[in-house]
Amino acid sequence: MSFFEALFQNPSVQWVVLGTVGLAVLGSSVGTFNFLQKRSLIGDAVSHALLPGICLAFILKGNKDPLALLVGAFISGWIALLVIDLIQSKSKTKSDTAIAIVLSGFFGLGIVFLTLIQSSENANQAGLDAFLFGNAASIQKADLLNIAMFGSFILLSLFLGFRAFKALCFDKDFIAAGGFRVKLIQFWLSSITVLTICLGVQALGVVLMAALLITPAVAARAWTNKLGNLIFLSSGIGIISGFVGAWISYESPSMPTGPWVVLTASAIVLVSLVFSPKRGVVPRYFRQKANQKKIQSENILKALFHLEENSETASTGYSLKDLLSMRAFQRDQLVGALKALVRKNLLLEEDGTYSLSSLGRQKAGKVVRNHRLWELYLTQYVGMEADHVHEDAEAMEHLITPELEKELSKVLNHPEYDPHQRQIPGKHD
Amino acid sequence: MKEIALEAHNLTVSYHRKPVLWNIDFKIPAGEIIGIMGPNGAGKSTLLKSIMGLVPASSGYVRIFNQNLKTQRKKIAYVPQRQSVDWDFPARVIDVVKMGRYTHTGLFRRFKPMDYEKAKSALEKVGMLAFAERQIAQLSGGQQQRVFLARALAQEAELYILDEPFAGVDAATEEALIKIIRDLKSQGKTMVVVHHDLQTCREYFSHLVFINARLVASGPTQEVFTEKNLASTYGGKLTLLSKMAELVAEKEFPVREKGSSEFKKSS
Numbered sequence: 001m002s003f004f005e006a007l008f009q010n011p012s013v014q015w016v017v018l019g020t021v022g023l024a025v026l027g028s029s030v031g032t033f034n035f036l037q038k039r040s041l042i043g044d045a046v047s048h049a050l051l052p053g054i055c056l057a058f059i060l061k062g063n064k065d066p067l068a069l070l071v072g073a074f075i076s077g078w079i080a081l082l083v084i085d086l087i088q089s090k091s092k093t094k095s096d097t098a099i100a101i102v103l104s105g106f107f108g109l110g111i112v113f114l115t116l117i118q119s120s121e122n123a124n125q126a127g128l129d130a131f132l133f134g135n136a137a138s139i140q141k142a143d144l145l146n147i148a149m150f151g152s153f154i155l156l157s158l159f160l161g162f163r164a165f166k167a168l169c170f171d172k173d174f175i176a177a178g179g180f181r182v183k184l185i186q187f188w189l190s191s192i193t194v195l196t197i198c199l200g201v202q203a204l205g206v207v208l209m210a211a212l213l214i215t216p217a218v219a220a221r222a223w224t225n226k227l228g229n230l231i232f233l234s235s236g237i238g239i240i241s242g243f244v245g246a247w248i249s250y251e252s253p254s255m256p257t258g259p260w261v262v263l264t265a266s267a268i269v270l271v272s273l274v275f276s277p278k279r280g281v282v283p284r285y286f287r288q289k290a291n292q293k294k295i296q297s298e299n300i301l302k303a304l305f306h307l308e309e310n311s312e313t314a315s316t317g318y319s320l321k322d323l324l325s326m327r328a329f330q331r332d333q334l335v336g337a338l339k340a341l342v343r344k345n346l347l348l349e350e351d352g353t354y355s356l357s358s359l360g361r362q363k364a365g366k367v368v369r370n371h372r373l374w375e376l377y378l379t380q381y382v383g384m385e386a387d388h389v390h391e392d393a394e395a396m397e398h399l400i401t402p403e404l405e406k407e408l409s410k411v412l413n414h415p416e417y418d419p420h421q422r423q424i425p426g427k428h429d
Numbered sequence: 430m431k432e433i434a435l436e437a438h439n440l441t442v443s444y445h446r447k448p449v450l451w452n453i454d455f456k457i458p459a460g461e462i463i464g465i466m467g468p469n470g471a472g473k474s475t476l477l478k479s480i481m482g483l484v485p486a487s488s489g490y491v492r493i494f495n496q497n498l499k500t501q502r503k504k505i506a507y508v509p510q511r512q513s514v515d516w517d518f519p520a521r522v523i524d525v526v527k528m529g530r531y532t533h534t535g536l537f538r539r540f541k542p543m544d545y546e547k548a549k550s551a552l553e554k555v556g557m558l559a560f561a562e563r564q565i566a567q568l569s570g571g572q573q574q575r576v577f578l579a580r581a582l583a584q585e586a587e588l589y590i591l592d593e594p595f596a597g598v599d600a601a602t603e604e605a606l607i608k609i610i611r612d613l614k615s616q617g618k619t620m621v622v623v624h625h626d627l628q629t630c631r632e633y634f635s636h637l638v639f640i641n642a643r644l645v646a647s648g649p650t651q652e653v654f655t656e657k658n659l660a661s662t663y664g665g666k667l668t669l670l671s672k673m674a675e676l677v678a679e680k681e682f683p684v685r686e687k688g689s690s691e692f693k694k695s696s
């Protein structure tokens with residue numbers, strides 16, 4: 001039976017897929033707020049810290065009653081949170097250190113309990129170590145019911161508390177100053193975070209549940225700037241990851257679900273960080289390339305402008321050598337760039353010499369104007385010496401927008417000469 | 430005397446047991462523009478946070494319009510230092526300004542059309558209405574400061590407390606901000622502004638509070654803007670005071686002995 005046939009016919013496959021996808025939605029939507037609060041590591045610490053609670057609940061109850069384990073996990077996770085806060089506020093320990101201490105301390109304790117249980121040869125203990133790595137295939141109807149019930153509570157909380165959580169993440173001091181109970185809001189957000197981790201930990205495991213809290217949010221952040229969209233997108237990425245994870249582990253049963261869920265989410269992060277238009281590495285590379293090209297062609301135009309400016313007589317054109325004497329261009333790059341400028345009708349070529357077209361002269365004039373205005377601004381307003389401003393203006397001339405140019409011209413009272421007494425080209429309006 | 434908008438009484442504030450403000454004691458009249466001045470690390474931000482109840486006082490208290498802070502929260506608009514938040518947060522300008530309405534709407538009730546109107550008109554006052562739908566990540570420093578002020582305006586408070594609104598903003602923004610501050614004053618509001626530029630402070634403020642870990646002087650500008658006060662506010666670090674603070678933290682001494690403040694009142 002193929003995965004998709006099974007999805008429609010086999011209830012236990014349906015449980016696994018629904019459970020995994022549901023957990024992924026919960027983890028990624030709750031996680032978005034933790035991510036925005038820069039508390040990403042907290043999820044990691046809490047999920048590790050559930051272990052002793054789960055083991056104790058098992059010892060007390062004597063079997064693997066899902067609800068009892070959930071309660072044990074929840075209490076244990078909350079104690080971990082409190083201990084982290086306590087360490088931070090009472091000693092000068094930094095937050096990452098406090099988190100690391102609690103994570104390893106609680107997890108160590110949990111492993112000790114787990115070993116004790118396993119050596120007691122309790123017939124019911126089988127599968128308790130699923131909490132370490134997760135076992136999505138073990139999702140039963142009862143688990144699904146828990147996920148559905150507590151999951152609706154979590155989503156409803158997020159919906160009702162949206163404004164409060166948003167304000168908490170953006171500017172905690174401001175809402176505290178408004179008299180709102182910031183501690184209560186934080187308590188509420190932390191509680192649904194702990195609850196989400198508790199729900200997911202048996203199916204997906206400690207480490208992977210923690211990753212699911214953060215990874216989709218990071219990927220989504222690369223694509224959107226709106227909080228609402230961020231949550232939906234991050235949930236969507238969670239759903240895809242959950243689905244793909246369940247699919248792969250159905251096709252090859254030796255493959256665990258949890259790691260595949262997280263691997264899928266991580267792959268999406270990678271793609272996002274590489275390709276997203278605003279933050280991606282590749283688009284940024286192309287933007288930088290384009291900038292460099294712009295800078296280079298403007299520098300060539302400027303060099304010709306200066307050559308024209310310096311020569312007494314009107315010359316027909318300038319050779320490569322003339323250009324190289326003005327500025328340390330790279331020879332082969334220069335040749336290519338010159339050709340491109342000729343194609344764009346900014347330069348005229350005649351027998352290997354180049355001169356500015358009227359369009360090119362206009363453009364070069366603008367760059368020179370920006371340069372000289374900026375030099376003047378630096379000397380007059382920033383108080384820099386005239387012999388120190390050139391370097392800075394070299395870079396800024398390519399960046400100054402027409403609006404800024406107008407503003408500069410205005411504050412400088414539409415000057416005619418720069419600090420080196422060279423004429424500032426362009427309109428003096 | 431005029432109504433008192435804000436009173437700090439023997440306020441001492443500590444971080445991790447180390448006092449950063451000692452015995453701050455001053456009164457601020459209502460309906461004026463008051464400057465709080467002091468060098469970097471003097472505790473100006475801490476003073477404002479303590480006034481707003483964000484950091485607890487080790488001793489002393491704050492009164493707003495002669496009442497407990499709790500009953501007066503709605504009347505105070507606090508503008509934190511611009512750098513205190515992450516401007517890369519996914520929100521639009523209008524979303525931030527709408528937060529100013531929370532003291533009226535609460536965190537759960539739906540916004541009424543009136544609340545939107547007020548947020549918009551606050552943006553208009555700071556000259557940022559055209560930016561309402563912009564992402565805050567795209568704003569310049571001056572624009573961020575305008576948005577922060579707009580959020581406070583949307584709150585429609587009586588007392589405005591601004592932490593370094595002029596720090597790192599362009600001249601045009603500073604001009605716009607001071608104009609708004611003066612407008613609010615002329616409507617009878619009290620404006621408390623942390624400021625660090627000695628050049629402009631006499632022009633901006635009718636009253637000044639000089640602090641540097643302890644209160645140096647407070648009062649009408651022409652009385653307290655003196656050579657002597659400037660020297661003791663800005664002239665060097667108070668080595669003895671900071672040594673004492675370290676000692677308090679190190680030896681885990683209380684900054685106040687129990688019962689001493691009651692004793693002082695009766696004596």
Ligand SMILES: Nc1ncnc2c1ncn2[C@@H]1O[C@H](COP(=O)(O)OP(=O)(O)O)[C@@H](O)[C@H]1O
Pocket residue numbers: 444445449467468469470471472473474475476
């Ligand atoms: N959260 C904090 N924890 C510990 N020390 C702090 C904290 N905030 C400020 N301080 C210290 O308190 C002193 C006063 O800081 P602050 O109020 O920010 O000064 P100002 O606003 O006048 O520059 C400084 O020495 C600073 O290092």
Ligand SMILES: [Mg+2]
Pocket residue numbers: 473474475510593
């Ligand atoms: Mg400060």
